[in-house]
Amino acid sequence: MFLNGFIAVKEGLPYIIQGALVNVVVVIGALLLGCSIGLPMAIGQVYGGRMLRRIIGVYVWFFRGIPLLVLLFLFYFGLFSFLGLNLSAFAVAVIVLGLISSAYQSQVIRGAILSIPDGQLKAARALGMSDARAVFFIILPQALRLSIPGWSNEYAIVLKDSAVTYALGVAEMMARANHVASRTYQHLHLYIAAGLIFMALTYIGTKALNIAHNRLKIPGYTQ
Amino acid sequence: MKKRIVALVICATMVIGFGLASAAAGDKVFINGMDANYPPVSFIDAKGQPDGLDIMAANWIAKEMGFTVKHQPTDWAAIIPSLKAKKIDFIASGMSVTPERKEQVNFTKSYHQTIMMLVAKKGTDWNTEKAMKEGTRWGVQRGTSEAHWIEDNLLKAGKKFTLQQYDSAPLAMEDILNGRIDVCSVSKTSADEFIEKGMPIQILGRYGQPDDETAYAVRKEDTELLNMLNEGLDRLMATPYWQELKDKYGVK
Numbered sequence: 001m002f003l004n005g006f007i008a009v010k011e012g013l014p015y016i017i018q019g020a021l022v023n024v025v026v027v028i029g030a031l032l033l034g035c036s037i038g039l040p041m042a043i044g045q046v047y048g049g050r051m052l053r054r055i056i057g058v059y060v061w062f063f064r065g066i067p068l069l070v071l072l073f074l075f076y077f078g079l080f081s082f083l084g085l086n087l088s089a090f091a092v093a094v095i096v097l098g099l100i101s102s103a104y105q106s107q108v109i110r111g112a113i114l115s116i117p118d119g120q121l122k123a124a125r126a127l128g129m130s131d132a133r134a135v136f137f138i139i140l141p142q143a144l145r146l147s148i149p150g151w152s153n154e155y156a157i158v159l160k161d162s163a164v165t166y167a168l169g170v171a172e173m174m175a176r177a178n179h180v181a182s183r184t185y186q187h188l189h190l191y192i193a194a195g196l197i198f199m200a201l202t203y204i205g206t207k208a209l210n211i212a213h214n215r216l217k218i219p220g221y222t223q
Numbered sequence: 224m225k226k227r228i229v230a231l232v233i234c235a236t237m238v239i240g241f242g243l244a245s246a247a248a249g250d251k252v253f254i255n256g257m258d259a260n261y262p263p264v265s266f267i268d269a270k271g272q273p274d275g276l277d278i279m280a281a282n283w284i285a286k287e288m289g290f291t292v293k294h295q296p297t298d299w300a301a302i303i304p305s306l307k308a309k310k311i312d313f314i315a316s317g318m319s320v321t322p323e324r325k326e327q328v329n330f331t332k333s334y335h336q337t338i339m340m341l342v343a344k345k346g347t348d349w350n351t352e353k354a355m356k357e358g359t360r361w362g363v364q365r366g367t368s369e370a371h372w373i374e375d376n377l378l379k380a381g382k383k384f385t386l387q388q389y390d391s392a393p394l395a396m397e398d399i400l401n402g403r404i405d406v407c408s409v410s411k412t413s414a415d416e417f418i419e420k421g422m423p424i425q426i427l428g429r430y431g432q433p434d435d436e437t438a439y440a441v442r443k444e445d446t447e448l449l450n451m452l453n454e455g456l457d458r459l460m461a462t463p464y465w466q467e468l469k470d471k472y473g474v475k
Contacts, residue, residue, distance in 0.1 A: 015271035076310075077301070166298075167301075169295060169301075169310075175259075175296065178391070185422060
């Protein structure tokens with residue numbers, strides 16, 4: 001019984017690990033997409049006008065308020081088909097996780113921006129910097145450093161969420177563990193293997209961001 | 224300041240939007256949506272390649288008829304929406320022909336009869352009559368012809384057993400062994416496979432569902448592909464290779 005389980009895991013491992021790479025690519029894509037939308041949104045929410053802040057607020061509410069599985073099906077079978085865009089399940093997984101992540105990341109960055117003392121912006125203005133220059137060269141370099149612990153959290157969440165994309169048929173790790181289990185009937189061992197790989201990936205990612213956080217820290221800087 | 228920020232937000236969103244739009248595939252490639260959890264009809268082999276009776280048959284037909292086939296594992300409950308949304312081009316994965324499905328898609332000629340059986344854990348005293356009684360816990364794969372048949376003909380007719388739906392037949396089998404369900408409705412092909420793989424399962428017999436015709440499904444408008452698959456099936460079933468395949472995968 002146990003031996004058969006280990007044989008199934010050993011034999012299925014290359015196939016499952018290819019799935020783990022799919023998860024990692026989905027997560028990297030989603031985090032990059034989320035950051036490139038989330039950063040402008042955070043700036044807009046802190047410094048933008050009332051209308052812009054309201055629009056961003058609704059966007060954040062939408063993507064934080066709807067379950068991932070609903071959004072995946074809504075975009076994959078509903079929205080993109082309606083628009084005539086025939087995107088692959090993989091592309092939809094990256095886009096949906098990215099859009100959700102952008103909502104969360106915007107709040108992480110927004111919090112970081114708000115934690116920078118107001119006096120810094122005033123000082124930059126007094127030195128003759130424009131508002132935009134002051135934000136980009138004084139506020140953001142500090143705020144983004146402060147966002148790293150939040151990103152580390154976001155990485156772990158998106159990584160785990162990426163397993164849900166198997167519902168669309170993305171050939172990620174959970175789907176592949178099921179494929180192997182359907183052939184070998186060793187569900188317990190294969191799910192344990194998938195869980196351990198997810199744990200390893202979570203550890204590697206959060207550790208890397210932790211190291212980045214320490215390396216990028218401004219020496220002697222306290223708020 | 225505000226204008227610049229607005230412009231920045233719009234630019235960033237657009238660049239990403241266009242950057243992610245993926246390119247379409249070339250012509251003469253057809254994607255087969257497969258249930259990757261349905262051995263021996265369609266599954267993933269030890270090397271990670273799609274395998275099974277229907278997969279090998281589709282490969283043969285593709286070669287014979289001069290197109291390229293790719294097999295895309297797809298969730299069974301969402302397989303017809305996937306076909307209609309053009310995520311896949313046809314379904315060669317042991318699909319039963321049902322009136323409801325016929326309204327949605329076109330089917331090729333039948334190449335196999337799917338016989339539905341009730342199974343239970345080995346050594347228990349379940350039989351098909353006892354299973355119909357109140358309190359029995361039935362399992363079934365979600366979105367299958369048997370799931371619809373049981374709902375329409377047994378539950379709606381007043382049978383009081385509970386029906387538990389699963390993503391795949393192997394997961395339902397797993398729950399029979401776990402003791403969460405008492406009996407499960409599966410194709411005879413699946414049941415034989417479970418037993419051959421050494422699962423402690425026994426076949427109780429038929430529970431009243433008529434045999435299903437099994438065929439490939441295509442979109443209503445794709446008559447060209449439908450004709451090509453029909454022609455391919457004709458040619459395949461005329462060769463000894465068809466019987467070899469059925470013997471190899473233990474499909475009667």
